[in-house]
Amino acid sequence: MQCFIPKQKIDSVHSLDLKKLKDAGIRGIIFDIDNTLESHRVAEPSEKVLSLIENVKNEGFSICLISNGKIPRVELFNRALKLDAIGDAKKPAKKNLKRAMQLLGTSAKETALVGDQIFTDVYGGNRMGFYTVLVDPIEQIENKFFYVKRFFERIILKKIKE
Numbered sequence: 001m002q003c004f005i006p007k008q009k010i011d012s013v014h015s016l017d018l019k020k021l022k023d024a025g026i027r028g029i030i031f032d033i034d035n036t037l038e039s040h041r042v043a044e045p046s047e048k049v050l051s052l053i054e055n056v057k058n059e060g061f062s063i064c065l066i067s068n069g070k071i072p073r074v075e076l077f078n079r080a081l082k083l084d085a086i087g088d089a090k091k092p093a094k095k096n097l098k099r100a101m102q103l104l105g106t107s108a109k110e111t112a113l114v115g116d117q118i119f120t121d122v123y124g125g126n127r128m129g130f131y132t133v134l135v136d137p138i139e140q141i142e143n144k145f146f147y148v149k150r151f152f153e154r155i156i157l158k159k160i161k162e
């Protein structure tokens with residue numbers, strides 16, 4: 001169960017406490033895109049997200065985007081941001097999480113992963129030894145697995161509150 005528990009749970013990426021991350025020794029942050037930075041329906045980052053990323057950079061963190069979404073979606077989203085970005089990442093598989101860390105130039109302990117999904121972002125990040133931050137999803141994607149996933153997520157979210 002521990003592998004599904006994030007280090008931190010916050011309501012939104014905009015509530016991310018950068019000082020707290022710094023104090024924990026974090027130097028690089030991997031951001032999920034869909035429903036973490038923007039809704040999966042939003043093709044390009046809003047002003048709010050652009051300034052968030054600018055702020056994170058100015059605080060001295062390296063940044064990488066990682067998404068299980070299609071590569072063209074990630075490229076378009078990253079057009080204005082010009083960050084390191086990995087699309088079609090197949091999280092929670094380790095391969096691209098490791099690649100993201102290499103792009104950041106950090107060790108696992110110095111790496112945070114911020115995402116909205118317990119079974120891809122938190123689980124993937126935890127098995128890499130990253131500092132995991134779970135955000136409330138901006139908008140839920142409702143497909144045929146949605147209710148099953150929600151069921152298991154609720155069990156885990158209850159554990160986090162304990």
Ligand SMILES: [Mg+2]
Nearest residue numbers: 032034035116
């Ligand atoms: Mg997501």
